[in-house]
Amino acid sequence: MLSIKLIMIIVGVNVNILSSHHLEEATVIVDGHKDILKARRNNLYVNEKSSERYRSPSEGFSIEWKDKSRSYEGSLEVWAEKGELILVNKVEEDAYLASVVGAEMVPGAELEALKAQAVLCRTFIYTGCRHQDEPWDLCDLTHCQSYRGLETVTAATWKAVAETEGMFLTYHGEPCKIYYHSTSGGRTADARSIWPDEYAPYLRSAMPTAPHWDSPTPCPRPCPVNIKPSPSLRTSNHELLRVPQPSFRVIIILNCQPR
Numbered sequence: 001m002l003s004i005k006l007i008m009i010i011v012g013v014n015v016n017i018l019s020s021h022h023l024e025e026a027t028v029i030v031d032g033h034k035d036i037l038k039a040r041r042n043n044l045y046v047n048e049k050s051s052e053r054y055r056s057p058s059e060g061f062s063i064e065w066k067d068k069s070r071s072y073e074g075s076l077e078v079w080a081e082k083g084e085l086i087l088v089n090k091v092e093e094d095a096y097l098a099s100v101v102g103a104e105m106v107p108g109a110e111l112e113a114l115k116a117q118a119v120l121c122r123t124f125i126y127t128g129c130r131h132q133d134e135p136w137d138l139c140d141l142t143h144c145q146s147y148r149g150l151e152t153v154t155a156a157t158w159k160a161v162a163e164t165e166g167m168f169l170t171y172h173g174e175p176c177k178i179y180y181h182s183t184s185g186g187r188t189a190d191a192r193s194i195w196p197d198e199y200a201p202y203l204r205s206a207m208p209t210a211p212h213w214d215s216p217t218p219c220p221r222p223c224p225v226n227i228k229p230s231p232s233l234r235t236s237n238h239e240l241l242r243v244p245q246p247s248f249r250v251i252i253i254l255n256c257q258p259r
């Protein structure tokens with residue numbers, strides 16, 4: 001019998017970083033060496049010398065701008081467009097995921113929750129690029145997935161990525177379309193009602209469930225308005241459920257356990 005498998009190998013992703021800050025100037029630090037980058041129209045200046053592109057080595061770097069700074073794994077490529085620096089971080093997939101999981105989840109989330117998020121974030125990468133017309137795969141905003149470099153990387157997020165290595169969600173052999181949220185209004189919507197072109201049978205409206213209630217009396221659904229959201233209700237404390245095909249569903253549910 002002939003068996004065909006789809007094998008996807010992604011060694012790295014290109015992420016456009018800090019674009020929301022519209023930087024005209026920034027300092028890049030690699031191994032203690034500082035370079036001052038400035039954008040003037042479509043021209044890049046590195047330490048006041050005109051340069052078409054700036055490329056850092058791959059061992060990681062920091063960026064300082066105004067009174068802020070941030071550090072990243074991987075390498076950096078910079079050019080100028082319309083008076084702004086375009087900064088693209090090329091980073092290995094696991095390092096990217098370790099950062100994204102920390103950014104998308106509440107600090108201190110349990111390992112199993114981080115692992116579920118890691119699977120979602122990895123699946124999101126594999127579902128395809130939202131920036132086909134741009135020279136990067138992903139942005140660092142919630143348009144794609146929130147990414148803040150080493151700022152959100154912890155031992156726990158690395159562990160979650162490592163323990164789910166290579167795992168992503170598929171439906172009929174294709175990576176699932178992934179949508180997750182940080183804040184729930186009490187019920188998700190059918191994806192089709194939001195994005196008519198994004199139909200997938202598993203993207204159905206679902207009520208949150210409460211699998212780990214401390215109280216013997218479960219919260220009625222939807223939760224009454226006089227219950228104040230706990231921190232876990234306001235943040236990304238997700239749990240992932242998988243139901244085998246043909247009734248395959250991916251449900252991101254809020255763990256609305258009172259604390």
Ligand SMILES: [Zn+2]
Pocket residue numbers: 130131138139140141143144145
């Ligand atoms: Zn994006």
